Amino acid sequence: MTSLISDAAGITIGSHFHPIYSLAHRRTVGLEGLLRATADGQPLEPLDAFARIPSTERHRFDLEVATAHATRFQPLAQGPNWLFLNVDTASMLRPDQAARLADTLLATGIDPQSVVLEVLEHALELDIQLIAALTTLKKAGFLVAVDDFGVGPSNLDRICELAPEFVKFDKHLLRGASTQPRIRNLLHRLVHLMHDSGALVIQEGVETETDVLLALESGCDLIQGYYPARPAEHPDRDDVITPRIDARWDELMVRDLLKRKITRRQLELARQSFVQTAISLIQNTPFDEAAKPLLSMPDAIRCFLLDSEGRQIGRNLDSLPGRKAAGKPKFAPLADTTGAVWSRRAYFQHAVDQPGVLYMSEPYLSMTDTRSCVTLSMAIEINEALHVLCADILSPHGTR
Known part of the structure; x- marks a missing residue:
């Protein structure tokens, strides 16, 4: 039996999942897989875990992590949910690597249309080969999300070229919208801009009641953050999450009624x-x-x-x-x-x-x-x- 890279490095791989919640549907529609690793019985930060892996073995380690997330996700899914997976762009720059990732995920029995591959927005600007790899994966049925939109310069050309199914707005946009009216107005328009490009919008970093109201006002489609639910091996289900969000819906409706x-x-x-x-x-x-x-x-x-x-x-x-x-x-x-x-x-x-x-x-x-x-x-x-x-x-x- 072939030994795993994580075993050789003395790392035990675990998974936590962070719910992604649809405001309109009032239910969880996705779970983001997050690496939880330990070494010698002690918790290990994801970056530290990757740092222990030789660069020549990084891609194989990525495949192990993806396999672990996909395997543990399927029993947790509440109906037809998406599994969001972070993609290490450094190990995705060759066609054979993209094909290996696809084969590895398919071997777990998961439907490719249930998998959303997340890639950082700034990485799209660094290497055009990444767009080619992701396009190949999209043709195989996998979905793509551009992560951390709004951090640093944003390249709309790349987003239009890739045509992702989702764009995840960075939490800093939300923080700015809470204190600056102009950013608040801009957030609403950015959502419309992404919709015009054919992508649904996920607002990250929803941590407070104010954040929920701003997300609702912006017209974004999905939210993710500590307010709806924290990452966990077995995260909160909708019977816990939905009452929290409904209370904010009611508050917004009262506010809108007064405004009208x-x-x-x-x-x-x-x-x-x-x-x-x-x-x-x-x-x-x-x-x-x-x-x-x-x-x-x-x-x-x-x-x-x-x-x-x-x-x-x-x-x-x-x-x-x-x-x-x-x-x-x-x-x-x-x-x-x-x-x-x-x-x-x-x-x-x-x-x-x-x-x-x-x-x-x-x-x-x-x-x-x-x-x-x-x-x-x-x-x-x-x-x-x-x-x-x-x-x-x-x-x-x-x-x-």
Whole structure:
């Protein structure tokens, strides 16, 4: 019988598993296999265990660890779950190594579509051979996850080229989102960006109630961290995990309900202001005078008027004195928007599709200053010609 590399190095291999939980399905859908090793009866950190293995034998040791995880995973799986396995990129750079990994896992009897191979994002940039190896494994039926997205420079070209099934957001994105509104907004957009690339998003590092709420708000698909469950040889099951997450769902629903009530009130006030301004414009009142009701709205930044083709008529009208952004105008070269064409903006397109209906855009960065805003718009007729009346309002996470 061939001796194992771990035996020769005096290492005993063990496995712990860390649940990966679907927020929408309210159940565990995957387990990440984590090496738990001992030497001479004492715990050994995974990096220390690998350091004991000669570099020439590293790939064989990787196969031993993968075999141990796959063998122990199958009795633990709660239904059709995925096994997430970390891939040592240094031992995956040759086609024969990728083929050997596939054969080793298949020999355990596990379905390749139940295995997700995790690779660190920065490794994709270091060696293009790794992408070729992973592509080969994907063709064999295995799934791929890009790990630690958001640590250091992120290369979207590599992600699009590899087309992973999952992207795991690093916990530092979550930490930043908890203290910085701009990162919080960015997190939401990054999730959409990954969805557009065809990947589901796993948020790592979910450790607190706040983290769960941020993950829910971001729209990510799956979560992993100490709050749902800690890694263990026999980790918590869903009858323990789900009540923890449900409590946060309830909290978020209450918060969203309050937000919707506020938004409805804001829209009603805006509608009244739009009607007042529209009537004045129809009566040929100068725009500066007609726009006063709009500019008096809370958190109003500016208003402007577009023709039927989305071209701006005249200049922006700024909010009432005392509400302008402090500091130097960073975007001064873009401040004059007379004649600018906004026909591709959602606020213009929605308005012309439904004349007389007030529309509110998603938050975005204004091109004319450093603030995040939403744009309210409504199509109206002035002198029998279609126009679109617009007002920029400071978004809830905007900066004054």
